[in-house]
Amino acid sequence: MSTTTIKKSSKNNRRKRFSDDQVKSLETTFETESRPELRLKQNLANKLGLQPRQIAIWFQNKRARSKSKQIEREYSMLKSNYDKLASQFEAMRKENQNLLIQVQRLRKMADKRDGDKNDDKNNITLATSENPRFLLDINNSHELCMPSCSDLNGKVDYLEQETDVLNMARIVEGSLASPENGCSFESCTFLDNTGSGPQWWDF
DNA sequence: TTGTGTTTTATTGCCTCC
DNA sequence: GGAGGCAATAAAACACAA
Numbered sequence A: 001m002s003t004t005t006i007k008k009s010s011k012n013n014r015r016k017r018f019s020d021d022q023v024k025s026l027e028t029t030f031e032t033e034s035r036p037e038l039r040l041k042q043n044l045a046n047k048l049g050l051q052p053r054q055i056a057i058w059f060q061n062k063r064a065r066s067k068s069k070q071i072e073r074e075y076s077m078l079k080s081n082y083d084k085l086a087s088q089f090e091a092m093r094k095e096n097q098n099l100l101i102q103v104q105r106l107r108k109m110a111d112k113r114d115g116d117k118n119d120d121k122n123n124i125t126l127a128t129s130e131n132p133r134f135l136l137d138i139n140n141s142h143e144l145c146m147p148s149c150s151d152l153n154g155k156v157d158y159l160e161q162e163t164d165v166l167n168m169a170r171i172v173e174g175s176l177a178s179p180e181n182g183c184s185f186e187s188c189t190f191l192d193n194t195g196s197g198p199q200w201w202d203f
Numbered sequence B: 001t002t003g004t005g006t007t008t009t010a011t012t013g014c015c016t017c018c
Numbered sequence C: 001g002g003a004g005g006c007a008a009t010a011a012a013a014c015a016c017a018a
Helices: A003-012 A020-032 A038-048 A052-117 A138-144 A158-175
Strands: none
Touching (some): A020 A052, A038 A052
16 A cells, blocks of 8 residues: 555545534433443444444543543542631631630749749739739630639639649640641641652642 | 644553453 | 453644734
């Protein structure tokens, strides 16, 4: 066979896109049967005026396209879940930072109180607006669930509660990353996917 | 019109199953 | 060992901005 003949025959056999009707029919079949049997492929081929081989290839390519679209969908779902978690984590990290700051304030106040204790041993006072020993940042007081002044009825001794809070604070400080550590969502180990490398969600 | 990116059809080579 | 599936890739067809 000469090159001319080859060219001519290849030109005559130029690849053509399937018609809209052909594609539509194939799509419809794919919805119910993504991996049709030989008989069905032959029927489709007869019906659509295509070679059974073309039908087989179309289904093969269609499965590949379908699979990659499915992967894209899963990826975007995972990414959106990740983003949501990341922002939740960031909010919690900030809240934790605020709490630690409050704990430090409390500790300072407690240290100061211990210094005054000898002078003031039998004269325990309640927290009031005039004596803001336990008045945390009013705007953030809800974050530590500390009662505000208005909750006081004048009979509560906060010294024991303060000790509890300080003990808790020491435990918390020991177990959580401090603000100075600059622990972020990405850098903290509990979400570190070291097994799959950095930026594992990027393909 | 043309260069470039995307989609679609087809081929190749490897793998699994019967 | 043959049939059929899949992944990777080639190449034609198409879309579209410049």
